[in-house]
Each structure stands twice: as structure tokens, then as C-alpha cells.
Amino acid sequence: MLRNLKLGAKLNLLLLSIFIVIVFLSGLLISKILEKNAEQVVTDKAFLLIETMGAVRNYTSKQINPELAPRLETEDQFIPQTVPGYSAREVFEDLRTRPDYRDFFYKEATLNPTNLRDKADEFESKIVEEFRTNNKLKEKVGFRSLPGGDIFYIARPIAITEESCLRCHSTPEVAPKSQLATYGAQNGFNWQMNEIVGAKMVSVPASRVLERARQLQFVVISVLSVFLLIAVILINIFLRMTITNPLRNMALLAKKVSTGDMTVEFEHDSKDEIGVLAASLNRMKVSLQIAMNMIESESEN
Known part of the structure; x- marks a missing residue:
């Protein structure tokens, strides 16, 4: 099932799992402390x-x-x-x-x-x-x-x-x-x-003691959950802008190249791994175009 999910869905599923585990474990620890x-x-x-x-x-x-x-x-x-x-x-x-x-x-x-x-x-x-x-x-x-x-x-x-x-x-x-x-x-x-x-x-x-602890626990867990949720959203936005969206665009351009459209360019301004991948795809496209031209020349001769 996971193999059929898109990368964005997998990342969101991972972040959600981390969020749940952190809230659960921190809830247990905070409960004892409070x-x-x-x-x-x-x-x-x-x-x-x-x-x-x-x-x-x-x-x-x-x-x-x-x-x-x-x-x-x-x-x-x-x-x-x-x-x-x-x-x-x-x-x-x-x-x-x-x-x-x-x-x-x-x-x-x-x-x-x-x-x-x-x-x-x-x-x-x-x-x-x-x-x-x-x-x-x-x-x-x-x-x-x-x-x-x-x-x-x-x-x-x-x-x-x-x-x-x-x-x-x-x-x-x-x-x-x-x-x-x-x-x-x-x-x-x-x-x-x-x-x-x-x-x-x-x-x-004893319920008086536990009641006070539960009230504090609810407040602390609520605040922690809000901050973790904000962190998950920000991470998701960051991953979408820097990884998943560029990869999606590259996949679409690679599909066009595979059908013979050599006018497309793999553009990515940053110098990170995605930028290196885009540059490599551009070089591969040029190499492919040269190879196709050579094949056409030999066919004409």
C-alpha cells in the first residue's frame, strides 16, 4: 500500500506518525511530572x-x-x-x-x-x-x-x-x-x-491531587500539540516547496523529453541536491539530443 502512495503522502504520513508518538510519549512523561x-x-x-x-x-x-x-x-x-x-x-x-x-x-x-x-x-x-x-x-x-x-x-x-x-x-x-x-x-x-x-x-x-495534575496535563499537552502541529505544517510546506513540487515538475518534463520534446528545460535555482539533479537531467537531455541528431545524420547518409 505504501509503495502506491505519492512522496508527499508518504512524508505527511511520516510526520503524522512522529507527531502522534511525540504527543503520546511526552504525555506519559508530563503526566508523571505533573x-x-x-x-x-x-x-x-x-x-x-x-x-x-x-x-x-x-x-x-x-x-x-x-x-x-x-x-x-x-x-x-x-x-x-x-x-x-x-x-x-x-x-x-x-x-x-x-x-x-x-x-x-x-x-x-x-x-x-x-x-x-x-x-x-x-x-x-x-x-x-x-x-x-x-x-x-x-x-x-x-x-x-x-x-x-x-x-x-x-x-x-x-x-x-x-x-x-x-x-x-x-x-x-x-x-x-x-x-x-x-x-x-x-x-x-x-x-x-x-x-x-x-x-x-x-x-x-487523592482525586484532588490527580485532578490538579490532569488539568495541568491538559493545558501542557494542548500547547505542545499546537506547536507540534504548526511544526508539521511548516515542515510540510518546506518539503513541498523544496522537494516534492520540484520533483513533480521534473517528472513531467522528463515525460515530455521521453516523447521527443527537446525544448523543455529543467530549471532549479538552488544549488542543493534537487538543483544538482536538475542540472544532470539537462545534461542528459543534451546528450540525448546529440545522440538523436547523430542517428538522424547516419540515416540520411
Whole structure:
């Protein structure tokens, strides 16, 4: 089939094949690069959120808790505003009302929490145990699968660094009465100073990461395709003007010469290979004409 195609069609087919291969391979490479880039963007934003939550925890522990701590013994119900984790969650939930953060989630996954809402599941417990067994591990990033879809998470350890924390988490005997009245005496005790008890975890649906990558990929591939298409058109025009059209004209002139028309000239101004071919054809035509004249002379004699 290819043997029956004209040279211009073959060149266009070759250029189209190259165009498709370049777009396909570059699309795969760009997809991987943009996925990593989108993941890094989300990671940076998540790390900023974790740092912010850490600042909120410190503020609550050092400034809010001392002011409200005396009331824990007199109030009937526990005052959650004294808990750093509670303040961090409330601030984070307020952040989630903004469009840029609505898909982010925050949890202080704890092995033995006072409020069972913070209880670490099996996957989160393994991460906390990694932090407990490896003191050099300061953060962990990855994906996990859930029934609702994959999520991208970032985790950092929660360590007991303030003595004030042990008032509520050492033993039930020293815990505030309002805490016992609200949460009971079964959970959230026997914590030790400098012990890692949980992990601050920020998560976002993996589709959010992939969606951003796909958007960037579509834009980059579109721009690349446009430039490649322009390149193909320009190359096609160049080949048509410098190769296929001159060759077509030479083929037509050669056909006329073969029928005895010796008045035609193979004209090509450039000194490239096509020009050399045109000059050779002109010399061949002259040689042919001389040979024919000689034959006619011999016939007359």
C-alpha cells in the first residue's frame, strides 16, 4: 500500500506518525511530572496547615489552658476549650469553610484518647507506632485506601512536651472532676512525659491531587500539540516547496523529453541536491539530443 502512495503522502504520513508518538510519549512523561508537582503543592499546603495547627495547640496550652484550668474543678461539664487538640480542630473546621481548604481533613489520631472521637484506627495506629519506635522519623506522607476512595495523607507525631498535659492524662485521681464527669475514668490516662501518644494527620482525597495534575496535563499537552502541529505544517510546506513540487515538475518534463520534446528545460535555482539533479537531467537531455541528431545524420547518409 505504501509503495502506491505519492512522496508527499508518504512524508505527511511520516510526520503524522512522529507527531502522534511525540504527543503520546511526552504525555506519559508530563503526566508523571505533573502528578509529582501537584502532589508537592498539596503536600506544602498540608504541611502549612499542620504547622498552623501546631501553633494553635501551643497557644491553647500556654495561654488559654492556664486561664480556664481553675474552672475545671468547679464546672459540672468539662470545658473543651482548654484542650489544645479541640482548639486545633475548631480552627481547622473554620478553615474548611473556605473553598481552597474544603477538601482537607484534620485528625489527631491518638492511641488512648480521652474523647473516643480521636481514637486511631488500625492504619493510623501503625503510623503512630512507627513514630514511637523511630525517634528520627518526624513526618510521614503517603496514600491510603478507604471505601470512599483513596486519600493522600501527611502525618506528624504528637508528643507530650508540657507538664500541664499530665494533669488530665496521668491518672484519674489527679484529673479534673469535670473531665471525669464528661468522659469517665477509662480513657486517656497513663500518658508519660515526652511520650508519643498520637499523630496529627491532614488528609485530602487523592482525586484532588490527580485532578490538579490532569488539568495541568491538559493545558501542557494542548500547547505542545499546537506547536507540534504548526511544526508539521511548516515542515510540510518546506518539503513541498523544496522537494516534492520540484520533483513533480521534473517528472513531467522528463515525460515530455521521453516523447521527443527537446525544448523543455529543467530549471532549479538552488544549488542543493534537487538543483544538482536538475542540472544532470539537462545534461542528459543534451546528450540525448546529440545522440538523436547523430542517428538522424547516419540515416540520411
